[in-house]
Amino acid sequence: MLNTIPSTFLPASPLTREGRDGGESTAPSYKLTRVTRPPATRKFRESFLKATFIALAISLVSSPLAHAAPVRIAYSSISAAMLPLFVTKDKKLFDKHGVDVELTYIRGIAIEALIAGEVQFVRASPPSVVTSTLRGADLAVIANTINVPVFSLMTRAELRRPEDLRGKKIGVTNLGDSPDLVLSMMLDKFGLQRGRDVTVLAIRGGMPDMILAVSKGFVDGGVISAPSNLRGMKLGLRELIDSADLGVPYLNSPLSTRRAYIKSNRDTVLRVLRGYYQGVQETHNDRDGAIKILAKYTRVQEPEILAESYRIYGQKHLQKTIQIDLEGVRQLLRTLGKETANTNPSQFVDASLMQELDKEGFFQQKSR
Numbered sequence: 001m002l003n004t005i006p007s008t009f010l011p012a013s014p015l016t017r018e019g020r021d022g023g024e025s026t027a028p029s030y031k032l033t034r035v036t037r038p039p040a041t042r043k044f045r046e047s048f049l050k051a052t053f054i055a056l057a058i059s060l061v062s063s064p065l066a067h068a069a070p071v072r073i074a075y076s077s078i079s080a081a082m083l084p085l086f087v088t089k090d091k092k093l094f095d096k097h098g099v100d101v102e103l104t105y106i107r108g109i110a111i112e113a114l115i116a117g118e119v120q121f122v123r124a125s126p127p128s129v130v131t132s133t134l135r136g137a138d139l140a141v142i143a144n145t146i147n148v149p150v151f152s153l154m155t156r157a158e159l160r161r162p163e164d165l166r167g168k169k170i171g172v173t174n175l176g177d178s179p180d181l182v183l184s185m186m187l188d189k190f191g192l193q194r195g196r197d198v199t200v201l202a203i204r205g206g207m208p209d210m211i212l213a214v215s216k217g218f219v220d221g222g223v224i225s226a227p228s229n230l231r232g233m234k235l236g237l238r239e240l241i242d243s244a245d246l247g248v249p250y251l252n253s254p255l256s257t258r259r260a261y262i263k264s265n266r267d268t269v270l271r272v273l274r275g276y277y278q279g280v281q282e283t284h285n286d287r288d289g290a291i292k293i294l295a296k297y298t299r300v301q302e303p304e305i306l307a308e309s310y311r312i313y314g315q316k317h318l319q320k321t322i323q324i325d326l327e328g329v330r331q332l333l334r335t336l337g338k339e340t341a342n343t344n345p346s347q348f349v350d351a352s353l354m355q356e357l358d359k360e361g362f363f364q365q366k367s368r
Contacts, residue, residue, distance in 0.1 A: 070100045076110040076124040080226045080309040086297045088279025097271040125177045126251045138259040140350035143322040146252040149182040149243040152229040155221035162190035168220035171203040179223035181335045182243045226309040249328040283314050
């Protein structure tokens with residue numbers, strides 16, 4: 001049904017028409033009669049069409065999202081380790097490279113959401129990516145921003161040395177996840193064995209819940225990342241071990257996607273990586289802006305905690321590149337157990353994307 005009559009047509013009076021039963025229908029109808037206008041010259045029509053075509057072409061080229069397909073990136077924890085992702089989004093660097101990105105916080109099942117196609121990329125637990133791949137998922141790590149384990153073993157103040165952990169209970173957010181694997185690295189470093197010397201418990205919830213569990217004495221210590229570890233210090237807890245001091249490479253902050261998505265949307269993946277790389281540079285170079293963005297996403301307001309979180313995740317441990325170090329992947333595989341210790345780390349990585357960006361000179365251009 002027409003709700004309005006175009007201005008170039010005039011309605012006629014209601015007409016009668018024959019109904020299907022042979023009778024007459026008196027329902028109103030319209031005879032549409034075109035209003036004639038003076039004919040345009042051929043020269044005018046050609047000029048008008050040419051101008052319209054040029055204007056349309058300019059608008060398509062100049063629009064930053066001309067080739068964008070909306071994509072969702074899930075992140076699995078509210079941590080300062082996600083800072084480059086937050087910066088890239090808030091500074092519209094994905095948009096700059098023609099991608100409309102939506103960030104989504106999904107705790108615990110980010111990898112499942114990726115496999116199901118609910119999201120296109122994840123900044124999620126490295127062990128989850130690797131173990132899902134070993135089980136047959138077509139996942140690939142395409143970037144990484146931190147190549148050391150960045151977790152703190154926070155304990156009650158009376159525990160002063162790693163040896164004091166014997167007979168104690170240590171909490172992790174999820175068994176088999178990054179904090180749990182990094183705890184194994186810590187225990188190995190100091191000759192301690194889980195089960196025999198230390199009891200490891202899974203504490204439901206996120207990092208703030210872990211701080212509460214330690215401060216209330218439900219466990220004697222917990223593996224925690226910033227900014228929650230810094231809040232723990234304010235509550236009187238002790239940073240017994242900083243995992244970054246172990247001196248081993250570790251795939252700490254990978255960005256991953258599905259290989260099928262890379263195959264069918266390679267241009268979009270490359271655009272995401274270009275924006276992400278620039279987000280890393282902005283995180284390094286704009287301290288004040290990065291701290292404001294960190295406060296927004298973590299809902300932390302204490303200036304000293306924000307400043308220290310930035311020092312750790314925005315300067316000290318943040319790579320200048322988004323390249324993947326296979327030694328970090330190899331260390332992760334060793335930590336997962338004997339079954340994966342000798343697995344080829346390259347099977348979990350798609351290096352062709354970085355190679356393509358390097359070949360086109362993208363990294364050289366942006367480093368000038």
